[in-house]
Amino acid sequence: MAKIRNRTPFSESKGRLIVGWAILITLVIGAVAFAQRQHLIAELQTEAASLYRLASQRADQHDAHMTALSALAVAGAAERPDLFLEVAATILRFYPRIEAVDLVPLEQPAANLSTRAGLSDQLAETIRTAARSSDGRLVIHPLPESKDNYLVVKRSPNSDAARFGLALQINSAALLASDSAFWQRTSVSLGLRFPDATAAAHTNPTTGLRFEKPLGSASQPLIFQAGIAPGLTDLLRPAPILIATVLTSLMYLATVLGLRQSLRARRAERQARLSAQEARLAHASRVNALGEMASGMAHELTQPLTAVLSQAQAGRHLAERGDKENLRQSLDSIIAQTKRASAILDRLRNWTRPRQLASGPVSVNSVAENVQLLLQAEADRAGIALKLQLDPYVRPVHADAIEIEQVLFNLVRNAMDAVAAADFRQVLITTRVAGVVTVLEVTDTGPGVPPAIRPRLFEPFVTGKPDGTGLGLALCQRLIESMGGEIELDDGAARTTFRVSLPAFAQNPKETAE
Numbered sequence: 001m002a003k004i005r006n007r008t009p010f011s012e013s014k015g016r017l018i019v020g021w022a023i024l025i026t027l028v029i030g031a032v033a034f035a036q037r038q039h040l041i042a043e044l045q046t047e048a049a050s051l052y053r054l055a056s057q058r059a060d061q062h063d064a065h066m067t068a069l070s071a072l073a074v075a076g077a078a079e080r081p082d083l084f085l086e087v088a089a090t091i092l093r094f095y096p097r098i099e100a101v102d103l104v105p106l107e108q109p110a111a112n113l114s115t116r117a118g119l120s121d122q123l124a125e126t127i128r129t130a131a132r133s134s135d136g137r138l139v140i141h142p143l144p145e146s147k148d149n150y151l152v153v154k155r156s157p158n159s160d161a162a163r164f165g166l167a168l169q170i171n172s173a174a175l176l177a178s179d180s181a182f183w184q185r186t187s188v189s190l191g192l193r194f195p196d197a198t199a200a201a202h203t204n205p206t207t208g209l210r211f212e213k214p215l216g217s218a219s220q221p222l223i224f225q226a227g228i229a230p231g232l233t234d235l236l237r238p239a240p241i242l243i244a245t246v247l248t249s250l251m252y253l254a255t256v257l258g259l260r261q262s263l264r265a266r267r268a269e270r271q272a273r274l275s276a277q278e279a280r281l282a283h284a285s286r287v288n289a290l291g292e293m294a295s296g297m298a299h300e301l302t303q304p305l306t307a308v309l310s311q312a313q314a315g316r317h318l319a320e321r322g323d324k325e326n327l328r329q330s331l332d333s334i335i336a337q338t339k340r341a342s343a344i345l346d347r348l349r350n351w352t353r354p355r356q357l358a359s360g361p362v363s364v365n366s367v368a369e370n371v372q373l374l375l376q377a378e379a380d381r382a383g384i385a386l387k388l389q390l391d392p393y394v395r396p397v398h399a400d401a402i403e404i405e406q407v408l409f410n411l412v413r414n415a416m417d418a419v420a421a422a423d424f425r426q427v428l429i430t431t432r433v434a435g436v437v438t439v440l441e442v443t444d445t446g447p448g449v450p451p452a453i454r455p456r457l458f459e460p461f462v463t464g465k466p467d468g469t470g471l472g473l474a475l476c477q478r479l480i481e482s483m484g485g486e487i488e489l490d491d492g493a494a495r496t497t498f499r500v501s502l503p504a505f506a507q508n509p510k511e512t513a514e
Contacts, residue, residue, distance in 0.1 A: 021252055028248045033235040040230050041210055047182045048211035048226035051190075055224060056216035058097065058175055062152055062168055063219050065091055065098070066138065070156035073103055073164050081113050088115050097174035099149065102167040103156075104128050131155040131165030138219040140194065148173045150194075152220065172222075187234050189227040274478070308337045361396035361505040362404060364440050368429045371408045375416070384416055385426040394431045397438050397502040399483040404440075404502075407476045407487070411442040411498050414472065417465065418446030418496065433504075440500045441490075448496045449489060457489055 069091075072084045088101035092115060103113040104127045112119050130139040130153035141151040149169055155162035172192050183190060195214075211226040228234075315330035368388055379386040397404070412427060419425040422445055430441040449457060460474040473487075480487045485502035 017256060021249065024252055025245055025248060028244050029236070029241060032240050032244050036235045036237065036240065037230050040228055040234060043182060044188070044210050044226060044228050047178075047180055048224075051176065051178050051180070051183070051226070052211070052213060052224050053216070054178070055175055055192075059215050059217035059220040059222070061095070062098070062170065063138070063217070065095070066152065066154045066166060066168065069101065069103070070154060070158065070164075070166050073156045073166060081111075084113055085115065097171045097177070098168050099171050100167075100169040102127055102165075102169070104131070104165040104167070106131060106155075106163055106165060127151065127153055127165045127167040130167070131162065134158075134162075140220055140222070142194065143169070176224075185228070185234065187229050187231050189225070189229070191225045192222045193225060195221055195223065275482075305337075305341060308334050308341075311337070360398070360400075362399050362401045363394075363396050364404065364431050364438055364502075365390045365392075365394060367401060367405050367408055368431060368440070370405055371412055372429065374409065375412055379416060379427070382416065382420060383425055384419060386412070386416075387426065387428050389428060389430045391432045394433055395438055395504040397483075397485075398505045399485075399502055403479050403483070407479055407500065408440065408442070410472045410476055411500075415442050415444035415446065415496070415498075419444050422446055434501070436504050437501050438504045440502070441497055443493070443495050443497045446496055454489065454491075458487070 069084070069088065072087055076083075084103065091101065092098055101115045102119055102124070104119075104124045105112070106128055112124055126141065130141050130151065132155070133139060134153065134155045136155075136158055139151075139153040141153055143149045143151060146169075149171055152168045152170060154166045156164040156166045176190055176192065182188065192215075210228060211224075213224050214221045215224055311330045311333045315327050315334070318324075318327040318330060368390060372386055372388055376386055408429070412429065415427040419427060424445050426445045428441075428443045430439075430443065432439050432441075453463075458473050458477045460471060463472075477487050480500055480502070483502060485500060487498065487500050490497040490499050
């Protein structure tokens with residue numbers, strides 16, 4: 001069956017709507033993740049700058065502690081070691097990042113002073129060596145045996161005549177301690193390193209670095225490092241994703257509903273325009289056909305008028321003889337032929353008059369007989385046998401008589417054009433019953449429809465005639481579909497057959513239900 005295919009609009013396809021929603025949600029989630037990533041980077045800059053300032057201040061405090069302890073050592077550490085250790089213990093108590101204070105004489109065998117339980121000879125020699133190498137500035141020395149600790153060493157007094165090596169052991173992780181929850185993230189990296197790139201301390205591997213700067217302490221130029229490598233748990237936080245998904249879904253739904261409403265409005269407007277155009281086209285088609293049928297109608301009217309004239313003349317003679325019985329028969333014949341002529345004129349008037357669609361029970365047999373009557377004269381002149389094969393039990397259809405008559409008229413005219421050059425010229429109009437459907441067929445003995453145009457036979461402007469417009473079959477399809485029926489070219493028939501199927505008129509509620 002040749003039909004016009006219509007693509008389903010996006011807003012009315014459930015599958016496309018779901019796919020579109022899924023794609024949109026994916027894009028929104030990606031946008032939320034990107035925005036969250038940018039937020040985390042900005043937050044890192046803010047938090048890192050704050051912690052950097054705090055760590056620099058803490059490093060500067062070490063200088064003050066070293067200055068105070070050096071003064072005590074020079075003033076009398078040998079005479080009052082208890083005073084030195086008491087001050088050192090106080091510093092440890094208030095500054096937990098300072099884990100030990102050591103005072104090592106540069107010349108042995110003087111005793112070492114330390115807050116440790118026991119200062120190893122190796123560590124004492126390390127402090128002594130660092131103090132001797134000082135040029136007046138503090139010396140920062142890593143502690144290989146303690147990963148997160150380093151020594152700050154000062155010679156005391158701070159001159160070439162130095163007698164002690166003063167050292168503070170700093171816990172670098174405590175130096176970077178912060179109350180901010182930002183640094184508790186597993187994706188955040190934080191650390192210190194020496195200027196020679198040796199790590200002083202790190203709480204996490206320093207990956208994804210975004211902030212790196214030397215501490216603001218002239219005596220301890222450690223490099224402060226902070227970075228973040230956001231993971232899925234950082235980027236796809238449940239609350240923002242849920243809010244974005246709900247808002248996007250609501251907006252998507254509102255957009256789809258708006259598009260669907262707009263589409264329905266445009267479709268209704270388009271349908272109204274098409275209906276108006278079809279009505280005008282149908283009227284124009286009937287008016288154009290009127291010119292072609294004029295000669296046939298003249299011939300059709302000549303027959304009843306000739307019969308009327310003959311019967312009137314015969315009636316006059318019968319009246320003169322007083323033969324009332326035969327006179328009555330002549331008058332009856334005159335009445336019948338006059339009604340026939342009147343019916344022909346009524347059909348012409350109805351054919352050319354624009355009308356509103358009026359659905360009701362229509363006899364397809366009567367429609368077929370009317371079309372035969374309209375075209376019989378033209379068929380006779382062309383040598384075409386225009387025949388009817390009507391089922392007397394065919395049921396009426398729920399449609400408009402004029403519209404069905406126009407469809408059948410177009411099909412029969414097409415069939416007559418198709419057989420015009422054939423050796424055997426015949427057009428057959430058939431009616432039959434197929435369940436609850438009434439079928440009307442037009443069969444001709446022509447060469448058939450070219451295969452090239454069969455798939456698009458009912459599309460506008462598609463025609464196999466050299467001078468055809470290609471609108472006749474498209475109009476027929478629109479009219480039949482508006483009546484709830486179908487029109488098709490029967491590809492399996494031996495001869496060219498166009499079939500019109502219309503729902504039969506329901507005679508009782510049971511048939512309607514069926």
